[in-house]
Amino acid sequence: MAFLHPGQPVRKGLCWVAGLYGLIIRSRLWCYRKGWLTTTRLPCRVVSVGNLTVGGTGKTPIVILLTKWLLAKGQRVAILSRGYKRTSKAHRLLVSDGSRILIGPLEAGDEPFLMAQRCPQAIVAVGADRVALGQWVLEQHPVDCIVLDDGFQHRSLHRDVDLVLLDATDAAGLDALLPAGRLREPLTELCRADAVMITRADSRQDVDAIRSRLRVMSCSSEEAVEVVFRPESIVSIASDARQPVEWCRMKKAWLVSGIGNSRSFRRSAESMGVEILGESAFEDHHGYHDGDIEEIRANLQAAGCEIVLTTEKDGGKLLPLLMPSDPWWMLRLRTEIVRGEERLYRLIDGPLLGRTQQVRSRA
Numbered sequence: 001m002a003f004l005h006p007g008q009p010v011r012k013g014l015c016w017v018a019g020l021y022g023l024i025i026r027s028r029l030w031c032y033r034k035g036w037l038t039t040t041r042l043p044c045r046v047v048s049v050g051n052l053t054v055g056g057t058g059k060t061p062i063v064i065l066l067t068k069w070l071l072a073k074g075q076r077v078a079i080l081s082r083g084y085k086r087t088s089k090a091h092r093l094l095v096s097d098g099s100r101i102l103i104g105p106l107e108a109g110d111e112p113f114l115m116a117q118r119c120p121q122a123i124v125a126v127g128a129d130r131v132a133l134g135q136w137v138l139e140q141h142p143v144d145c146i147v148l149d150d151g152f153q154h155r156s157l158h159r160d161v162d163l164v165l166l167d168a169t170d171a172a173g174l175d176a177l178l179p180a181g182r183l184r185e186p187l188t189e190l191c192r193a194d195a196v197m198i199t200r201a202d203s204r205q206d207v208d209a210i211r212s213r214l215r216v217m218s219c220s221s222e223e224a225v226e227v228v229f230r231p232e233s234i235v236s237i238a239s240d241a242r243q244p245v246e247w248c249r250m251k252k253a254w255l256v257s258g259i260g261n262s263r264s265f266r267r268s269a270e271s272m273g274v275e276i277l278g279e280s281a282f283e284d285h286h287g288y289h290d291g292d293i294e295e296i297r298a299n300l301q302a303a304g305c306e307i308v309l310t311t312e313k314d315g316g317k318l319l320p321l322l323m324p325s326d327p328w329w330m331l332r333l334r335t336e337i338v339r340g341e342e343r344l345y346r347l348i349d350g351p352l353l354g355r356t357q358q359v360r361s362r363a
């Protein structure tokens with residue numbers, strides 16, 4: 001099935017395929033509403049962070065933000081992820097046991113590995129069947145709250161809070177179902193979410209375009225949470241040395257990324273004052289190999305670049321392929337909630353304490 005990149009127009013020739021896809025999706029959703037397809041409830045609180053569209057809306061930094069917040073409140077947290085494009089064929093894998101990382105980014109998948117790095121106290125596990133994965137984790141570890149990565153379409157697992165992310169820079173992504181557009185489900189399904197989070201909400205015009213779509217769907221656009229991702233620091237892939245964002249200003253750089261929204265990464269680099277002389281933008285979850293590195297090194301030299309700048313998600317996969325002398329740096333972003341922070345955390349924290357006491361009494 002063909003995926004569109006953000007900003008790519010609806011493919012009118014594929015509308016009939018999108019109609020068939022929509023019929024299948026609506027039938028599945030109807031079966032869940034009728035109770036013909038069952039939903040399993042786990043004996044702990046479940047918070048889902050998901051998408052309505054394909055592509056990168058910023059799920060990983062939101063999962064990290066919420067997990068860190070829950071951990072800071074003394075909760076025992078597990079992150080469940082599919083581990084998309086991981087090399088391991090195991091049905092279930094433990095990426096981190098909450099004290100140490102057990103496998104690398106190729107086996108785990110780049111996003112779960114990054115989550116384990118950024119949230120070292122959290123259990124991180126990967127597997128396609130989230131119900132079986134959650135049950136497996138709970139058999140081994142006492143957990144108060146599960147954060148479900150990319151979970152909006154996983155109706156088989158009951159969730160206490162459903163968060164759906166919409167990219168403010170991709171209002172056109174809401175125009176049509178796959179493969180004509182970028183929607184995984186009909187736009188009307190937004191109304192089953194507990195909260196909509198508008199990410200990359202730097203431009204008021206972009207945010208207003210998304211809010212106008214929410215109003216049409218009779219969803220409360222005023223309650224939507226707004227989030228921005230800002231450059232926080234620059235981290236050396238080889239040595240883990242860190243530099244402030246200002247260190248990059250006016251440096252000649254070659255950009256490298258294998259993420260769902262490379263345009264967003266480029267905008268972040270531009271906002272830091274980096275002089276971009278070239279870019280290698282691969283598909284999301286790209287598996288790097290020696291040939292890629294040699295080609296980028298050649299481009300770096302030919303263009304007269306001082307550094308390679310990449311994403312934190314790509315950094316873990318690139319590390320084994322680099323030499324200590326390679327001037328490759330990854331951009332670490334910080335997540336800021338600029339509107340609706342109190343509502344979001346009230347929603348996440350809701351009845352957590354009562355559920356936590358029940359779970360701990362069973363542990």
